[in-house]
């Protein structure tokens with residue numbers, strides 16, 4: 370009987386079940402998913418403790434989308450305002466704003482995007498600045514810059530446009546004048562540049578998403594991109610920047626802290642990096658205490674169920690609970706147990722201060 374079971378399981382799972390003494394078991398890393406035997410208090414918030422503003426969301430079809438479905442999911446999570454970073458520009462902004470104003474005017478904010486094609490051609494910078502001003506006049510409340518800047522935006526001579534390219538400075542300056550923030554995503558996790566072997570923490574992500582692999586020539590080293598971004602922040606002290614994904618230093622909070630200390634015009638959001646915070650609850654809660662005015666709530670990919678991990682990490686003091694994507698984190702989470710004052714700042718107060726035209730009456734004092 371035992372033999373038959375073993376043969377069947379092997380055929381369906383392609384793993385070798387143990388010999389009688391458990392001696393020669395082999396399981397793929399991707400498949401190994403042990404159920405924790407740890408018994409500790411558990412709290413599983415389905416919604417956030419306070420209403421929140423998600424400053425890092427992407428809705429690509431906002432000009433035409435029926436927003437009622439989004440609102441239903443947002444309400445279930447206690448998300449009061451969604452910031453759609455994928456507003457594009459021109460007619461798309463106008464249509465998105467019209468759609469929002471005709472249905473749920475208080476619940477959505479749209480950021481504009483710059484079209485980087487043609488950098489270096491005559492009048493490109495002036496046009497980009499003019500278009501941004503027009504988009505803001507038409508209802509955009511921020512600028513989002515995608516990671517293609519730095520990776521693969523080329524100028525009219527086929528040269529990589531650096532994040533701190535002087536031809537873009539007028540755009541950042543305009544954001545300052547218009548009093549809108551610029552949320553910018555530069556580079557990717559450092560592990561994407563590291564050797565792909567058994568020591569790489571993102572091995573599974575790269576193996577399952579091979580086009581995410583980077584290298585010193587693909588297109589340039591991680592450190593160079595980050596330096597370009599920081600130089601651009603320094604060159605534009607009158608513009609508020611939201612560094613996406615904790616500036617890709619969620620795994621080195623002391624370093625991120627030094628950056629925030631040196632650049633008062635920069636704040637951060639933790640889209641897609643909550644697993645980094647959930648593995649260092651002591652360091653992370655110290656960081657949230659010290660930089661409580663500089664952190665915004667962001668998530669990035671719109672999978673409503675996954676927000677619950679964010680709430681649990683931020684709000685509870687739970688221990689050793691699962692994360693939702695093994696290729697981000699094969700480790701388990703610990704709650705930071707943040708107090709109400711800090712939670713309110715991270716959930717909405719900081720965003721209300723930085724992003725214009727959000728109706729404050731929707732939030733507690």
Ligand SMILES: [Zn+2]
Pocket residue numbers: 425427554669
């Ligand atoms: Zn994003």
